[in-house]
Amino acid sequence: MTAAPDPAAPGRISLGVHGARGLLAFGVLVYHVVNSGLPSWGLPPLVEEGLRSLKYGVEIFFAISGYVMARSMQRARSPGRFLLNRATRIFPVLWTAVLVVVLLSLISQSRAPAALDPASLVLLTLANLMALPGVFDLPLFLPPAWTLSFEFAFYLLCFAYLALRQRWPGIGWALPLVVVGAVFALHHPRALFFMCGLLVGSGRLPGGPVTAALSRAPGLMLLVFLGVWQAAALPAAPFFEPVWSWSEPRLFVLAALAFAAATLSLNGIAAGQGWFAARFLQSRAMIWLGTISYSLYLWHPVVLAIVKAAMREAGLPAMLGDWSQLVFFGIAAPISLLLGHLSQVWLERRLTERLRRGMTAPPRVPPYARETVVK
Known part of the structure; x- marks a missing residue:
């Protein structure tokens, strides 16, 4: 997931897309509460599966990132500036959160990374600071940060496109880089949803009455995506495995439906279609959640881990029984x-x-140098 730009700035993404970030980030928090392992009331199976599907909001994050990058590349001053903006937006929160996790682990001595030998700890901390775990099979210190590894792979493709287009403008670089991205997505299927955002953000989504009609119900399309993607993942989670390892034909059909639903949902949200996109996602609460969505997404697992450990240390789950999960949410959220x-x-x-x-300020010229130049 990417950090959110100021939605009020000129040329930025739509307020509906900004609010969608907040809704999805909060949904991931709810998912982690539901899957905390603390006692709770029994929920109807449909409701329970619906709550568990909230973890697939990450795919919509990827779609939003594709949408934002399609627009960002259109106004990028230079390839280097584009990459600098992405790095300075992502790394400050990531670095701080990873170092806090390492520090807390070393203090508690309860589990990795504290269990690593000093050399491995240093190397893997650097790898986590550079958002390598995810694309690369490395230990992950901050659980949600695996998505940033996918994000940076996508940013590098965007950077390559801008740099190659600037160096050799007469060559159509989009197609070969899309092919590279498609190969990456076939190996990491969840990354396929970056393409949803690129289609919408670049204006290349095929039109027609069906597209227009379904885009007018972005909330419904979002529910369809979550339902279809969750149904495809049961009882296993094939979307963490390469496409060529899928053994059931139904997975390809469900994946195509999920991709279409996610694309139509984002298209409707970006255009402000319907009450869900025009009113709910653009409400003050959702805009605020959208503004803090990136930080909320990275920090909430740290808060949940600390609060849950404190509750267990105090013996609260035994005292609260089925109320434990609700109290956990009430404290941690x-x-x-x-x-x-x-x-x-x-x-x-x-x-x-x-x-x-x-990084961009012009270098200072010492007084003596200015005098030399004047002379």
Whole structure:
């Protein structure tokens, strides 16, 4: 998942897409609460599967990233500037969160990374700081950060396209790079959803009355995507495996339906179609959640782990029984939202601004050098 730009800035993404980030990030938090292992009331199977499907909001994050990058590349000042903007937006929060996880592990001495030998700890910490686990089979210190590995692979393809187009403008570089991206997606099927966003963001989504009609119900299309993708994943999770390893024909059909539903949902959200996109996702609460979505997404597992450990240490699950999960949510969600807000203000916004100023400011000329030039 990418950090959210200011939705009010000129040329930025639509408010509906911005609000969708917030809804999806909060949905991932709910998913982790539901799967916390704490006692809870028995839920109807359909409701339980619906809540479990919230983890696939990550695919819509990828779609939104594709949409944003399609628009960002159109206004990028240069390939280097494009990559710099992405790096300075992503790394401050990632680095801080990874180092906090390493520090907490070393203090508690409960599990990895504290269990690693010093050399492995240093090397794997650097790998996690560079968002390598995910694309590469390496230990992951911060669970949700695997998505950033996919994000950076996508950014590098976008950077390559901009750089090659700038160097050799007469050659159509889009097709070969799309082929490279498609091969990557076949190996990592969840990355396929970047293509949804590229189709919508570049205006290449085929039109027609069916596309227009289904795009007018983006909320329904989002539910269809979650339902179909969850149904395809039962009882296993094939979407973490290469496409050529899929053994059931139904997976290809369901994957195609899920891709279509995700694309139509994003198309309707971006255009502000219907109450869901025009009113709900653009409400003040959703816009705020969208603004803190990246920080919320990365920090909430840390908060959940600390709160759950504290509850177990205090013996609360035994005392609360089936209320444990609800109390867990009631404690952890506000803390996660507050930490997400603080991280967005101090790391995403203020630190990012300082990094960009420091990297792009013209070099200072010492007084004696100015005098020499004048003479």
